[in-house]
Amino acid sequence: MRIDIISAVPDLMHSSFNHSILKRAINNKLVEVNLINLREYAIGGKSKQIDDYAFGGGAGMVLMIEPIDKCISQLKSERTYDDIIYMSPDGELLTQKLCNKLSLVKNIIILCGHYKGVDERVREHLITREVSIGDYVLSGGELPAAVLSDAVIRLLPGVLNDETSALSDSFQDNLLAPPVYSRPAEYKGWGIPPVLLSGHGANIDKWRHEQSIERTKLRRPNLLH
Numbered sequence: 001m002r003i004d005i006i007s008a009v010p011d012l013m014h015s016s017f018n019h020s021i022l023k024r025a026i027n028n029k030l031v032e033v034n035l036i037n038l039r040e041y042a043i044g045g046k047s048k049q050i051d052d053y054a055f056g057g058g059a060g061m062v063l064m065i066e067p068i069d070k071c072i073s074q075l076k077s078e079r080t081y082d083d084i085i086y087m088s089p090d091g092e093l094l095t096q097k098l099c100n101k102l103s104l105v106k107n108i109i110i111l112c113g114h115y116k117g118v119d120e121r122v123r124e125h126l127i128t129r130e131v132s133i134g135d136y137v138l139s140g141g142e143l144p145a146a147v148l149s150d151a152v153i154r155l156l157p158g159v160l161n162d163e164t165s166a167l168s169d170s171f172q173d174n175l176l177a178p179p180v181y182s183r184p185a186e187y188k189g190w191g192i193p194p195v196l197l198s199g200h201g202a203n204i205d206k207w208r209h210e211q212s213i214e215r216t217k218l219r220r221p222n223l224l225h
């Protein structure tokens with residue numbers, strides 16, 4: 001899979017892709033992530049302009065259509081994209097279901113907005129999907145793009161050490177994950193459920209499944225309907 005992320009401040013995302021699971025996935029060539037600086041497509045020579053005032057006035061700058069169009073056109077001339085996504089607070093809410101779906105595609109572009117957002121014509125003519133990471137507003141689309149990429153990349157075959165690991169995470173099968181424990185088995189007098197020490201695989205699986213259902217009923221009953 002290839003993810004091209006277009007941003008006015010790509011440095012904001014470096015850390016996310018340069019550590020731990022995502023770094024390993026990239027090094028092992030399970031995914032290719034390109035952080036593209038929108039300023040490379042700026043208009044007006046030296047001034048490197050990518051934003052301008054909003055028509056009609058009001059506070060806040062708007063990312064201009066021309067640099068974004070030039071950048072997306074360049075990428076599209078090199079390969080075909082399954083989706084061109086704009087991160088936006090008014091987009092479709094990011095869910096595990098959407099991540100599962102995106103993990104099956106080959107090439108995507110993620111466009112990060114900044115300031116007041118992007119010229120609406122970008123959204124009307126160049127974008128195929130708009131995604132929000134929640135009902136709150138951030139300063140830019142970089143953290144949302146990193147969130148989306150992380151959630152998708154960890155689903156790619158070979159990225160997690162234990163192949164079944166992502167399948168037992170919350171939201172797969174509409175259930176929350178059961179509690180997990182590690183050593184020591186007793187700490188400050190706080191113990192762990194004895195079944196986990198029983199060595200009895202079937203009983204442990206049964207307990208975990210029951211816990212998942214209990215937890216979902218209690219915390220997110222809407223998932224069960």
Ligand code: SAH
Pocket residue numbers: 086087088089090111112113114115116117118131132133134135136137138139140141142144
């Ligand atoms: N004026 C816009 C917010 C702009 S915030 C509005 O009121 O809807 C600047 C940029 O941050 C947006 O263009 C978007 O790319 C990104 N962003 C902010 N919050 C986000 C969220 N919850 N999900 C996804 N992207 C978000």
